[in-house]
Amino acid sequence: MKPTYQQPTERGYYGQFGGAFIPEMLYPNVEELRQQYLSIMAEPEFQQEYQQLLRDYVGRPTPLFEAKRLSAKYNTRIYLKREDLCHTGAHKVNNTVGQILLAKRLGKTRIIAETGAGQHGVATATVCALMGMECIVYMGEIDMERQKPNVYRMRLLGAEVRAAMSGSRTLKDATNEAIRDWISNPVDTHYIIGSVVGPHPYPDLVARLQAVISEEMRKQLLEKTGSELPQYVVACVGGGSNAAGAFYHFLEEPSVQLVAVEAAGHGVHSGHSAATSVLGTPGVIHGSRTLLMQDEDGQITEPYSISAGLDYPGIGPLHAFLADSKRARFISIEDEAALKAVAECSRLEGIIPALETAHALAALDQLGAGPDDVVVINLSGRGDKDLETYIKYADAIM
Amino acid sequence: MTNRIKDAFDKKQKNLLNIYFTAGYPSLHDTVPLIKALSEAGADLIEIGMPFSDPLADGPVIQASSTVALANGMNLRVLFEQLKGIRESVPETPILLMGYLNPVMQFGVDNFCREAAAAGADGIILPDLPLDDYVAEYQDIFRRHNLRPVFLITPQTAPERIRRIDELTDSFLYLVSGPGTTGGANTQAEGVQEAYFQRIEAMNLRNPRLIGFGIGDKASFQNACQYAEGAIIGSALIRALEGVDDAPAAAKRFVSSVLA
Numbered sequence: 001m002k003p004t005y006q007q008p009t010e011r012g013y014y015g016q017f018g019g020a021f022i023p024e025m026l027y028p029n030v031e032e033l034r035q036q037y038l039s040i041m042a043e044p045e046f047q048q049e050y051q052q053l054l055r056d057y058v059g060r061p062t063p064l065f066e067a068k069r070l071s072a073k074y075n076t077r078i079y080l081k082r083e084d085l086c087h088t089g090a091h092k093v094n095n096t097v098g099q100i101l102l103a104k105r106l107g108k109t110r111i112i113a114e115t116g117a118g119q120h121g122v123a124t125a126t127v128c129a130l131m132g133m134e135c136i137v138y139m140g141e142i143d144m145e146r147q148k149p150n151v152y153r154m155r156l157l158g159a160e161v162r163a164a165m166s167g168s169r170t171l172k173d174a175t176n177e178a179i180r181d182w183i184s185n186p187v188d189t190h191y192i193i194g195s196v197v198g199p200h201p202y203p204d205l206v207a208r209l210q211a212v213i214s215e216e217m218r219k220q221l222l223e224k225t226g227s228e229l230p231q232y233v234v235a236c237v238g239g240g241s242n243a244a245g246a247f248y249h250f251l252e253e254p255s256v257q258l259v260a261v262e263a264a265g266h267g268v269h270s271g272h273s274a275a276t277s278v279l280g281t282p283g284v285i286h287g288s289r290t291l292l293m294q295d296e297d298g299q300i301t302e303p304y305s306i307s308a309g310l311d312y313p314g315i316g317p318l319h320a321f322l323a324d325s326k327r328a329r330f331i332s333i334e335d336e337a338a339l340k341a342v343a344e345c346s347r348l349e350g351i352i353p354a355l356e357t358a359h360a361l362a363a364l365d366q367l368g369a370g371p372d373d374v375v376v377i378n379l380s381g382r383g384d385k386d387l388e389t390y391i392k393y394a395d396a397i398m
Numbered sequence: 399m400t401n402r403i404k405d406a407f408d409k410k411q412k413n414l415l416n417i418y419f420t421a422g423y424p425s426l427h428d429t430v431p432l433i434k435a436l437s438e439a440g441a442d443l444i445e446i447g448m449p450f451s452d453p454l455a456d457g458p459v460i461q462a463s464s465t466v467a468l469a470n471g472m473n474l475r476v477l478f479e480q481l482k483g484i485r486e487s488v489p490e491t492p493i494l495l496m497g498y499l500n501p502v503m504q505f506g507v508d509n510f511c512r513e514a515a516a517a518g519a520d521g522i523i524l525p526d527l528p529l530d531d532y533v534a535e536y537q538d539i540f541r542r543h544n545l546r547p548v549f550l551i552t553p554q555t556a557p558e559r560i561r562r563i564d565e566l567t568d569s570f571l572y573l574v575s576g577p578g579t580t581g582g583a584n585t586q587a588e589g590v591q592e593a594y595f596q597r598i599e600a601m602n603l604r605n606p607r608l609i610g611f612g613i614g615d616k617a618s619f620q621n622a623c624q625y626a627e628g629a630i631i632g633s634a635l636i637r638a639l640e641g642v643d644d645a646p647a648a649a650k651r652f653v654s655s656v657l658a
Contacts, residue, residue, distance in 0.1 A: 011530070021499055023455040023525040024550040025574060027559075166461060167451065179454050184578040186554055284500045284526065285452065297473040298504030299451040 005251035005318065005327060012200020012288070015324060017317035020199035021284045025183040029191075030287075032106065034201045040105050041098070041208065053097045054212065057130070058087045060094075062213075064220035064376070069348040076369035079224070080351070080379045081217055083242065090354065090381030091213060091242045092123035096192055098209035100127040103190035110134045110189040114178040116143055116171035116238065117309035117356060118150025119381055120194030125159035135159040138177040140170035143308045150385050168302040170311045171238070175286050195239025196316030199287030203244075203316050210245025217376055218249055230374035232367055234259040236360040237330075238274070238310035240319040242380035247328070257329065260319060261363045263305035264332035274303035276315045277323040277330040285313065291320040306335040306389065307355035309381075337362040342383060342390060343397040354381035355389060399544050402492040402520045403569045406442055407606045407627060414628025415440065415619065415656065416608050418496065419635055419649070420447035420463040421480075422472025428645045429472075429480045435646035437491040439653035442628065443608075444488075445523065448474060448497030455525045455550075457581035459633040474505050474513070481517035488518075494548065496523040508539050515543035521569050523548045529559075529566065537566075548572050553594045557601065564603040573598060573609045573626060580611055581633025595625035619656050631656065 005014070012018040012034075020030055040046055054060040062082045071078045083091035096113075103111060111133050115121030121137040128135035137154055141163045144151050154161050164173040175197075182191045196203040196210075218228040233250055235243035237260045250256040265273040273279060280291035285300060292314040293301040303313040315323070322328035333341075338355060341362035346352045353361060357380045369375050383390065390397065406414065417436050421429045429446070436444050449464035449472050456464070484493070495514055502510050502524060514522065522545050527536065532547060540547055546569035551560055553576060564571065576591060598607065607626040613619055614634030622629035635652050642648040 019528070019531070021526045021528060021531075024555060025455065025552050025577065028552075028554040028556070166458075166465075172452065176452055176454060180457070180579050183455065184582065186552075186577050283503060284498075286454075287526070294500065294504065296504065297475075298501035299468060299473075300500070 005322065006248065008200065008204050012204065014317050014321035016282065017288070017290045017320040018200055018203065019289050020287060021289065022199045022287045023183065025186060029182065029186055030199050036106065037102060037201050037205050040102055046101060046105070050098055050101055054094065058093050058097060059085060060212065061216045062086060064217060064224065066224065067349050070345065073348065074364050074369070075371050077372070077374045078364070079374065079376045080349070081213060081246065081376055083213065083378060083380050084351065084353065084382035088119070088123045088126050089384065090119040090123065091210060091245060092120040092194060093126065094212055094245065095194065095206050095209040095241060096120070096123040096127045099190070099192045100131050100133065103192070104131065106190060108188060108190035110185065111192055112136045112138070112178050112181050112189055113192045113194060114138045114171065114174040115194060116140070116174065116311055117307065117354070118143070118147040118154070118385060119309065121159070121161070122150050122153045122157070124192050125154040125157035128159060129157045136181065137161050138164050138174040138181070140164045140168070140174045142169045143171065143174070146389065147308050147385055148388065170308065172300065172303070172313055179286065195241040196244045196318055197239040197286055197288065197314060203288065203318055206241050207244040207248060207318060210241050211248035213242070213245035213378060214247060214249035217246070221374065221376070225374050229253055229256050230376045232257045232259055232369055232373065232375040233378070234261065234360050234363060234367070234375060235378040236261045236310060236356045236380060237315055237319055238263070238312045238356065239314070240316040242378050244316065244318055246378035258322065258327065259363060259367065260322065260328045260330045261360045262330060262332050263307055263310035263359055264334045265304040265306070267334055268332050272304035274305040274310050274312060275332040276313065278332060280314065288317050290314050290317045291323065306338065307359065309354070309356040310359065331363045331366055333359040333362045339393050339397045351379065352383035353379055354383050355386045357381055401544060401546055402490060403443065403546055405490070406492050407570065410442060412627060413623045414442040414608065415653070416443040416445055416628060416630040417441040417635055417653065418445040418447060418630060418632030419639070420449055420460060420467050421477045422449060422467035422470045423463040423636070424466065424639050424642070424645050426470040426472060429477065430484060431646040432649055433484060433493070434487055435649045436653060437488045439650040440657050441491065441653055443492045443494065445494045445496050445630065445632070448477065448495055448501060450498040450501055453498060455579055457579040457633060459581040459636050463636045474501060474510065478513040478517045485518040492520045493518055494521040494523055495519050499524050499526045507536060511539050511543040511545055515545055519545060521546040521548050523572065525550055529562065532566065550574050551598065553577070560598065560601060560603070564605055567605060569605065570627070571603065571605050571607045572630070573607050575609055575611045575613070575622070578611060582612055592625070599625065616656050616658060
């Protein structure tokens, strides 16, 4: 089978990226998921339950909002896809709702997850509460400190939050801990991965569950602009789940320019960055072959970003393929520019974006979009969780 | 082609002890003295861990030793350099290299195998190398350098997959004792574990078996040996090396305590 952007091969490859590089201890779980995810997701009962939860619980469809003041400032037509209005405050819940239904059908009783900014952890804790399932969320000790409100939210929802203390004590290490938990509990546990990373079938599974974003975009664009296709779709990329969802139904539309925005931290080459598409080389991380930041010995480099959700040394294999084939354009945004974009979006549109999303907003002046171009930015989450960081930088951004 | 792993199992059919330690731990230049000490103390096979920053199948003890080893400056080039000449002092004991795929990929698979063979290694354990990828990209290279792959089997591994694994190697099968990463407490109910070991024994496989994960002292070693040709100890040795001045002496004491 020839891979396309939308469809990896049977073994999960997008070009040279993807696959399932896992210890034998995980093989039965991952194989079970691989064999079953497509048929379960195609079942009418699954679809009915999933669609109903998306509508009545998550609050879909999310609006596509024409940002007139931002548009005036950048002299183009900017639309914001309001994933921040999803229940729990970010796009992450689209995936967790789908995966919990999958986990139930696989007969699993215990859920584990990793989280960086806490948005995926909260979305997982939420659906576990809804379904009455045990929930354990791994989070880097540093991220627990910088995303305190989300730690409390998860606990309030009944989840146990376990601190990952190894390495950089951020998202990468939380992922390692979650994988180890899964190795130790192979029979009753489902691991809800929060991004388009990990062994096949996770990148494809998560992309399909997030694809609802671009599916709605096309319908809404047709209504509002007379065409389903915009000139630009812009989204931030850590692992890349919101970008995969925003790009999905435009992947095979060459007229649509896909723009993936990464965190450059203190500067792409400063040694404090998470701009994987620039700094990364092919390697294996967390079960898939993709682009990752590593040293010449193949040891994984500690990434850095002010935003916990983008603080990851790899990207999903689909994004590696998009970068490698130049189907998507990758832009790197430094911390300071992201903070400025937070203030700008807040003042001009009355929407306080998450720090992750702010990176996408900060790329607006680099697009080269003209006055008649339609630009859709995936507003992946709201900024409440980042208030403490915003307060810390108040003098700089206000 | 002859291989030291095969010879070791031919020579001694029961109670083989395979000892794991992390290269470059506790200090960078302990690697070679530890190999000599372990061999002298009676280890039948020696497994050298190639430290990796993100070891998925390892528990906290081995991960911490890898972090120390990396900080000490250990990497594949240094390891191969250190191992040069090891066969003069340890001529017979099989040496296996255990680690993760990414550092090997960056070194280059062919390069890695050539250097490993030249350094005297006999087998390779890469837990995150998928079987299909091994067959497609690694098998010929491994064979060319007479390096034997070792694959893991767990209580959840299906019988037909165990058969395939048995066909793909000519060394031994690494039976993971129960769910968990290295060094974990063995929490499986005894009957369940026994049934698993017996189920595998009844399959009459080509290769001998060593049981690993959660084996740490004389009692657990002897127990494991009832169900297989021997067992693998890693984390318990690493613990015994923590904070000692004379790592080789501590390693000898540890092996003696297991074999006493």
